[in-house]
Amino acid sequence: MLNSYFAPTRPRVARMLAATLVCFGCTTVLAQNQTGGAGQDDAVLREVVVTATKRAETLINTPASVSAVTASALGAGKIQNMADLAEAVPDLSVGNQFGVNRAFIRGIGLTSIDLGGDGAVAFLQDGAQIARPAEQLSGFYDLERVEVLRGPQGTLYGRSATAGVINMITKKPTDHLDGYANLTFGNFAAKTFEGAIGGPLNDVVSGRIAAKIEDHGGYGRNLYTGTPIDNRRAQAVRASLRIKPGNGLVADLIVDYMHENDDNYAFHYFGPTVTTNAGLPAEAFYGGKTIFDCCGTANPNLHNIWSSVDPVNKRHGIGATAILDWSPGGYELKSITSYRNFSRHNEDDLAVSDAHLYGRNLYDEVSESYTQDFTLSTKAAGIDWLAGLSFFHERLYGSVKVPLTGIAVLLTGGNCSPLVANAAVACNALDNGNYWQLGTVTTNAYGVFVQGTYALTSKLDLTAGVRFNHEARSGTGSFIFDALGVNTPTDQSASWNAVTPKLLLEYHIDSNRMLYASVNRGFKSGVINVGSQNPVINPEYVWAYETGYKAKLLDDRMQFTAAAFYYDYKDLQVGFVNAQSVVTTVNAASARNYGLETELSAKLTPRLELDLAATYLSAKYTAFTTGDYRNGFAQTSVAGNYLDNAPPYTARVALDYSVPLTGGAGTLHFRAEDAYQGRIYFTEFNNGDATQPGYGLVNASAGWDSDDAHWSATAWIRNATDKFAIANNIISAPLYASVRVGTVMPPRTYGVTLGYKF
Secondary structure: OHHHHOOOOHHHHHHHHHHHHHHHHHHHHHHOOOOOOOOOHHHOOOOOEEOOOOOOEEHHHOOOOEEEEEHHHEOOOOEOOHHHHOOOOOOEEEEEEOOEEEEEEOOEEOOOOOOOOOOOEEEEEOOEEOOOHHHOOOOOOOEEEEEEEEOOOOOOOOOOOOOEEEEEEEOOOOOOOEEEEEEEEEOOOEEEEEEEEEEEOOOOEEEEEEEEEEEEOOOEEEOOOOOEEOOEEEEEEEEEEEEEEEOOEEEEEEEEEEEEEEOOOOOEEEEOOOOOHHHOHHHHOOOOOOOOOOOOOOOOOOOOEOOOOOOEEEEEEEEEEEEEEEOOOOEEEEEEEEEEEEEEEEEEEOOOOOOOOOOEEEEEEEEEEEEEEEEEEEEEOOEEEEEEEEEEEEEEEEEEEEEOOOHHHHHOOOOOOOOOOOOOOOOOOOOOOEEEEEEEEEEEEEEEEEEEEEEOOOOEEEEEEEEEEEEEEEEEEEEEEHHHOEEEEOOEEEEEEEEEEEEEEEEEEEOOEEEEEEEEEEEEOOEOOOOOOOOOEOOEEEEEEEEEEEEEEOOOOEEEEEEEEEEEEEOOEEEEEOOOOOEEEEEOOEEEEEEEEEEEEEEEEOOEEEEEEEEEEEEEEEEOEEEEHHHOOEEEEOOOOEOOOOOOEEEEEEEEEEEEOHHHOOEEEEEEEEEEEOOEEOOOOOOOOOEEOOEEEEEEEEEEEOOOOOEEEEEEEEOOOOOOOEEEEEEOOHHHOOOEEEEEOOOOEEEEEEEEEO
8 A cells, every 4th residue: 555655754755755866866867868759749748838937838947846737637536626736736735724725835824713814825816816715715627727836926926925826727718619528426425517618609709618516415414413514515607708809819708606505614623722621611511512522432533523503604706807918929918807706604613512602603704806917028138028017906894703602601600500509690691792803904905026037148047026015904893792891993004015026047957957046035915804903913024045956857758856945934924812712813023944845757658657746844933932822821932843734744656557448449547646744733832732643645546538538437536545634723712711623634535427528
């Protein structure tokens, strides 16, 4: 079993990192003596063109750490969503909290759990920003590819890209009739349809429409109510037009819609931190139970919950994007305009018990945003110029409401509890009160950048660029805590300016091998949380240094990349719940990240392909003092501790094998992969009650394609060993005794996908 190779030990992962480098070293010598090989199309790796650096370049010639996941790797049984993407991209870690995307690249991502928090990974669809992390979990269908650009991108992308960029590239209409339909059936009563059809409408206009319908039963169950949880009922549709009026102008118009209504994104209870289960308010004062003592086992299946509240997930969104690409000759002008409207309602139980207490968490969010990007590329005075202007506007309304049912129990020290005879205070004395944050935050941001590339010699290129960023935010709202008579306006505003330069050197050893080195500055904008008493959070900044090597070897049968990086962070934004049970975000003093990434892809034979990847990451605070929930919130230094979601080691191995059948009966395809992630921590304290030990996930598939490439059938299995893993974990408020709640990775899933394309 491949999984046994990835035992969660440092030496074994380190050996795989070394093996990738050694494998490269051996093949470099061979590559220098290889000639010929022309015409062996089935024996070479296909070139992938990416646009992550705002220029169309082949992946292997892009002087940056970028991964491209192509359409063939996306879909049922493959990469189906954001979380699965982490299995294919080095140093990418993805979890969600309450249906909010928490993506981390090289140890940097979204730690805030408050309304209005922005990620450190810029998330785009066709180059247009999707601002709300909760909206970023949909859209994985009918894609040409997904590009992941690792590392700060302060010059090209500006705000909210201190960790990197993820860009989903949708399939565009073509000048010929084409389409597909895939139908999947799997365990958990899973049924998924994905399909598209498109083609020319006349000599100038082509159209395409794509849709995806997902329906699967719950991966767990609320054992108290009997309701399946973490199920999915979602629908999405996208319509596109491509217009080619001539004179080098191409216009793409894209409209998309998504809707979800299910019991997804449940709060799973992982256990107490500062007390025992018996010491939780729900048990001590109300005689309630948790999943650890409800059902006769001390080791329950944590895919299930035991709660008086069923999870609720309702969300829908609509977006429109217009892309104008004009290349009349000598220059190219590109405009991307987008509008997005997104709303969601989620409910969960922070009391993690069957007691009807102050744990029902009602979360609402409505976002309306506009973006505009202009990019101009040309060549003048021997310099390849790239210049751009961007604007972003968002109006975000948010509300988080917790009814204070039974809070008199806590505030009277249990003297009103039904377990106490002749209680002097009624247990429902404060039941009409609420903990409530609500309000609106408006953001306006713009940036302007210029970048030039000059050939110093025939092999050495120098790129220099700089961006000016301006952002202004204003918030109006209220922070309400009826039980304590608190009703505080939270109106505040702030603005920031930042200059983010970049220098890059590229040395082309020959047409197939390249070295590069870069330095750039990243900027993540400041934050005003909706309806929060939290003071304005200042921006975070990073200086990033990276060097890398890329090569095509063995007559294009092998590609190898390696990158080493070093980051120096200042004012890193960190979120947590404070001693007053209020969600808070602060600027940590500083952090330092460095690491090494290697990837290797090879066509071992025309039928057998190998992918290897291994990474090492050290992402640690260098200075940060904060209140420790395990010690009465005493101020504690966490210098030297790992950042959240920063695995020190990751590794991946995958094999693809195809077997042509005789007599025109088609082709069989087999794939096996194992992805290992090292231990991660979910708080800055690196404590054992908020961690996920290292683990490996094994996936496999076997399929058949007809000789005419129209028909296909694939049987697949994901998480074949049924590994239990925590995807995200937060420490809740002292009001709930700082219990651990979060989300879990899906259990073993398997199914069959039938497909037809034309």
